[in-house]
Amino acid sequence: DKANLVKQGVDQSMFITGGAGVGKTVLMAGIAKEILKNKEKEVEWISYPGFIMELQSSFRSKDDEVTPFERAEEIAAFPGTLAIDDIGAEKMTAFVQQITYYIINYREQEMLHTLITSNFSLQRIDDQIDTRVSSRIGGMCKIVKLTGKDRRLEKK
DSSP states (O other): OHHHHHHHHHHSOEEEEESTTSSHHHHHHHHHHHHTTSTTOOEEEEEHHHHHHHHHHHHHOSOOSSOHHHHHHHHHTOSSEEEEESTTOSOOOHHHHHHHHHHHHHHHHTTOOEEEEESSOHHHHHHHTOHHHHHHHHHHSEEEEEOSOOHHHHTO
């Protein structure tokens, strides 16, 4: 049940997978909200496709004081909970693969609490992003598969 998953997600890294609209982001938000009840804890929430677009646009902008790699480093090294929403929704390029591997590898090596949502299964991450990424996610996270109908379509 969802309340039990929220409790588990407070202390344990979690990979939440399932089809569109089944409640992955809602579950991760519930976990983040629960974590933030402890005033000493912090959560950094990133929409992964938006984060990747931000990094790619900073290549074209000379005004940025922070390079794309430094920004990825900041995110990877965030000491609190990192909530990565919708990994795999971005266009897959060598750059995206490298950044994704860097962040996931860093989080795993440093044993940092990480929450991830994706429409992709671990197998699809293995096929479309990188075997090393799926292996590390599988090693560091409790895998939660949500099923059901797309709730966004049911609301109409």
